[in-house]
Amino acid sequence: MSQSDHVLTISHLQHSYDGRGLVLDVPSFQLKRGEMLFLHGPSGSGKTTLLSLLTGILPIQKGHIKILGHALEKQSSSERDALRAVHMGYIFQVFNLLPFLSVLENILLPVEMNQTRAQRLGASGSADGEARRLAEKLGIAHLLDAKAGQLSVGQQQRVAAARALIGHPDLIVADEPTSALDSDLRESFLNTLFEQCRAQNSSVLFVSHDRSLMPLFDRTVALAEINKAMKGAEV
Numbered sequence: 001m002s003q004s005d006h007v008l009t010i011s012h013l014q015h016s017y018d019g020r021g022l023v024l025d026v027p028s029f030q031l032k033r034g035e036m037l038f039l040h041g042p043s044g045s046g047k048t049t050l051l052s053l054l055t056g057i058l059p060i061q062k063g064h065i066k067i068l069g070h071a072l073e074k075q076s077s078s079e080r081d082a083l084r085a086v087h088m089g090y091i092f093q094v095f096n097l098l099p100f101l102s103v104l105e106n107i108l109l110p111v112e113m114n115q116t117r118a119q120r121l122g123a124s125g126s127a128d129g130e131a132r133r134l135a136e137k138l139g140i141a142h143l144l145d146a147k148a149g150q151l152s153v154g155q156q157q158r159v160a161a162a163r164a165l166i167g168h169p170d171l172i173v174a175d176e177p178t179s180a181l182d183s184d185l186r187e188s189f190l191n192t193l194f195e196q197c198r199a200q201n202s203s204v205l206f207v208s209h210d211r212s213l214m215p216l217f218d219r220t221v222a223l224a225e226i227n228k229a230m231k232g233a234e235v
Contacts, residue, residue: 041223056080089164099149117167
């Protein structure tokens with residue numbers, strides 16, 4: 001498989017906090033273009049640190065991360081921010097919605113703040129139309145005029161998913177995005193996520209403790225399998 005077939009490549013990645021020993025020690029990891037991958041591990045296993053590094057939020061101390069061929073360790077903070085804005089959709093565990101904006105306004109933020117994301121909509125229509133289509137798919141169309149701060153946790157999660165998906169990002173990173181959804185909504189949420197990502201050949205890196213979701217993914221990885229700093233931890 002050629003390098004171009006991977007949306008994400010990690011090699012010899014190490015990270016520590018205040019010299020207190022390694023939190024991450026990942027010799028090798030790849031995510032294929034269009035792949036839906038489920039990553040799991042116990043609390044304190046370094047999942048959030050790994051996501052922060054591969055999305056460019058944290059600087060790389062040692063090793064290499066490539067996103068679509070871009071070497072993050074060679075980029076400045078502003079360059080990493082720009083790469084994330086163009087190529088990634090991030091569903092945060094705490095959502096990061098703007099509570100004073102409406103649901104529709106929150107969903108539209110990525111395409112309003114980044115022209116490349118807006119241009120990708122192309123033949124699929126206007127940004128407003130795409131936001132409404134995603135909201136319908138995720139069961140929140142009736143909430144488009146509501147302020148984000150007035151929503152339940154489960155509703156906020158679905159708004160965050162629509163915001164991440166708009167503008168056809170190459171990689172969706174999802175950090176515990178179904179934790180507040182019941183079993184029926186979880187499966188519906190994932191079906192919608194996969195449907196949208198497959199339509200635009202996006203990859204998904206999905207982090208969760210809910211192992212009942214594992215069979216729905218193309219591949220499952222335990223962080224203990226790839227992180228040598230977790231030697232002896234439960235897989």
